[in-house]
Amino acid sequence: MEKPLRLQAFLARAGMGSRRKAEELIRQGRVRVNGRVAVLGQKVNPGDVVEVDGKPVEPPRERIVLALHKPKGYTTTRHDPYAQKTVFDLLPNIPGLHPIGRLDRDSEGLLLLTNDGHLTLRLTHPRYGVRKVYRVYTERGTLPWAICQRLLEGVDLEDGPARALACRPAPGGALLTLAEGRKREVRRMLKAVGYPVKRLIRLQVGPIRLGNLPPGKWRQLSPREVEALLRETPVE
Structure with a gap:
């Protein structure tokens, strides 16, 4: 401190x-x-x-937040006996470092990690609905506007209804914005409307963008970026 x-x-x-x-x-x-x-x-x-x-009470450690461009094939768990590669193989050894939310092994893109559990709770709490933007490529190509409309209205999944906050057709698939973080939610939503996902890239979490960060590389967020994340989850 x-x-x-x-x-x-x-x-x-x-x-x-x-x-x-x-x-x-x-x-x-x-x-x-x-x-x-x-x-x-x-x-x-x-x-x-x-x-x-x-x-x-031990003083809190310096808050560190990293942005990683997660490649396909890496799991986000630190200890997984079945995983050949984890994102921690790509990161510095920082005590307490853990992912903020999920990004499954077959997905790519922006993954935020921190050593601050309080920040993680704030950014993953359903109450705040921190937005995440995904670039999706499907096995059937570009989503028609009618399918986007179905995703905006909501689809029924086995763990309850889910809906996109925004959806726009893009070559080979779509751009989707969601506020939840349920397990494999984007993949399950697209499968439910008949457009199974072929490739999934997360482009943005709240105000933080993937940008031109190369796959497998990471950077530390600036204090200004961390403050922008905190503004997404105001404490009453």
């Missing part, structure tokens, strides 16, 4: 739960800073000792 943080943000980023959970701990008098009972909204400075129920 390099600068002062509000106590509830400190606790949330240190893994003590959501900010609301942290606020409740403070209100209950269970949090102390430098031996004194904490009050809601106070700041925590570098070097301060924070305790919850008498147990020290």
Whole structure:
């Protein structure tokens, strides 16, 4: 921790739960800073000792967010005995680094990773509906507008209805925007309307775009980009 943080943000980023959970701990008098009972909204400075129920809380690590152009054939799990290649083979060894959401082995494109579990919860919570844009190529070619309309209206899947927020035909397939992150959701939606996916590339997550990042390469998001991601999930 390099600068002062509000106590509830400190606790949330240190893994003590959501900010609301942290606020409740403070209100209950269970949090102390430098031996004194904490009050809601106070700041925590570098070097301060924070305790919850008498147990020290480790200061949150520096938040790191990476953008990876995931190639086809890589899984997003760190330990998978059945996977020949995982995205962590392509990334630096950062403690606690994990993917934000899913991108299945056969899919390509933008995958965000972070060491901040609180950020991951915010970006994957259904309440916020962070938008994701996909370029889809199908076995039957370009989607007709009528099929796009069906996807916009919603299709029934085995785990409930799903719909696209935007759909536009593109050569060989379509451009799709979704706000959910269910397992293989895009593939299942396209199969449901009779257009099985041949290739799937994620182009964007919230305000972050894949751009010209080459397959297999990664970059660290700038502080401005991280702030833009946080604005997608405002904390009340």
